[in-house]
Amino acid sequence: MSAPQDTNNPGFQVHSRWLELSIPLASIALASFALFTASSFPASLLKTDVGPARFPIVYAILLIALCLGLMAVILRTRSTASATRISWRDLRTEAKSVFGIGASVANFLLIPLIGFLIANTLYMSFLIWLLGYRHRIMTPLVAMAITGLIYAVFYFGLNVPLPEGELLELSF
């Protein structure tokens, strides 16, 4: 009975085994970079010290060894779970997190330019909309109210001046 459903919604599919391998591969890249960089650290002037490079090198080698071990385990496993494919539907659900991360990066880039108050109101409006509370007036109003509250707590309560924004400072 499940076969027709699969053919009805074939979508774009990714082997989860490749996703499993992504973290050890990225970690090996990180460790290799650390090894390469640490090899240029100067030796210690003290005869009794191992120098600034020793510990990063040991940790990087340890990380590479552990990642290779995990990769061997993943590649050796032939269970159904590791061979399952991730369907469009799963990816669509994950898309909300990806959009949220994208919005967070945009907020991070916008804060120095347009200031916390405007950037965070836009950011919160988008997230509230993304999570299904979609109202033309209420969504931005709620976002504005929460942003204002956070601003008041930090600015007046904790004496933390939040960024005003370079563009706004230039225009006034």
Add this chain to the structure above:
Amino acid sequence: MQDFSMLINGVLALFDQPMSLLFAVLGVTLGVLLGILPGLTATMGVAILLPFTFGMDPVPALLMISGVYFGGIYGGSITAILLNIPGTPAAAATALDGYQLTRQGKAGTTLGTATLSSFVGGSISILILIFMAPLLADFALKFSAAENFALAVFGLSIIVSISSHSMLKGLIAGAIGLLIATVGLDPMSGYPRFTGGFNELMSVPFIPIMIGLFAASEAFKSLSETEVARSGASAIGRIIPSWSTIKGLIPTILRSAGLGSFIGSIPGAGADIASFVAYNEAKRFSKNKDNFGKGELQGVAAAESASNGCTGGALLPMLTLGIPGDAVTAVMLGALVLQGLQPGPMLFAEHGELVFTVFAGMLFCYLVLLAVGLASLRLVVKIIRIPKAILTPTILSLCVVGTYAINNSVFDIGIMLTAGVAGYIMQKRDFPPSPIVLALIMGPMAESNFRRALSLQGGSYDFLYTRPITVVLLTIALLTLSYPIYRKLRSKPKTKASADTVSGH
């Protein structure tokens, strides 16, 4: 006796600081709220609140953080009882009988029992902490660089026990943390390592990483999770149990508090383990064994007393040795560092009065927990309905502003977001984030003490096997690391044999 007089002085000092009392109340209330809301953990709460404590005096700051920790552990039981949704992993044992009792129309007395048990369990554990911590700190004062290195290695070996699903993945996370911990100035020569020319990276940006790993990553994850319908019992009835009920529960509560404190003090064993162990013990001692799982008040009392009993126990190695046993105490360690206080034996020698004032405040936090818990239970039914569409964006905004507030640095927001995205991907692939934080704390401690010990010994590695305490600690670390591997190897032939039996070979 000296500890007792210091505690009395601590109580007097505490009541001279009304702001500290106020922040303790605020912390407990926020903690209970965080615990109630599924998906928000005590670790997340402490991580988000950390930047708020920057600029505050140490006592109110530490009491607010402690209040969030205690309240968060307790708050998880409320949704476990009312909705069968454990707010924290530790509350899973509470849900076993708690929800069954709610279905029987006894939600009020079950919540009341959970509150009383949490209060007694937590208070006993803090008393144990008060009288044990100075003894352990005195002993640890004898440690030199070699022993401190061994202690850090022992702390790192805990990674194995906090890596719940895959030991290998936990170890990889730990190794990543160790590598990140080398970013910044070299502890001996002052040479800048992996800084890329950024002044902000002269020391490891510990707090932005923690906020990212524990709060932002959880919020990113919750963006794609479907909201659970949260409509529990709307009326909860009588809250405080009758005296005869309480009398019958006293042995269970006391036994579970002791168990919780002991288990909590073992680095790597948290409130979730303690609550299940205490639940099992309560069942073993009970005359109504068959009633467990069907709605037994003793089960709720045991689980709650033990999980809150863990709080004082978990603070013991963190405060006296500088070893955080779990994620939440790791974040609390960050709170202490942010206040300019270095956890470890010297904390008691240099800031004894402050430490005992905080201890007195922790007992006060549990009194507040009892009052807030009993008074707010009727409101809880309404609070648990706050929509995720408001909650998650607010948490993410707080992560951004909170991180910025520590150093007034937008660069730190970038670090927090990077850690958040990394934490999110790691969680999706079943990599635990806690080993990274543990390694960030223990890595620099291991490196600086190893190199100091090496210099003191004139470049000889003898200190690794000639000093008794170092040898004992390194042996324990080795056993902690190798035992799970041994257990796995031993269980493999058994699994294979049972598989053969099933398949008929």
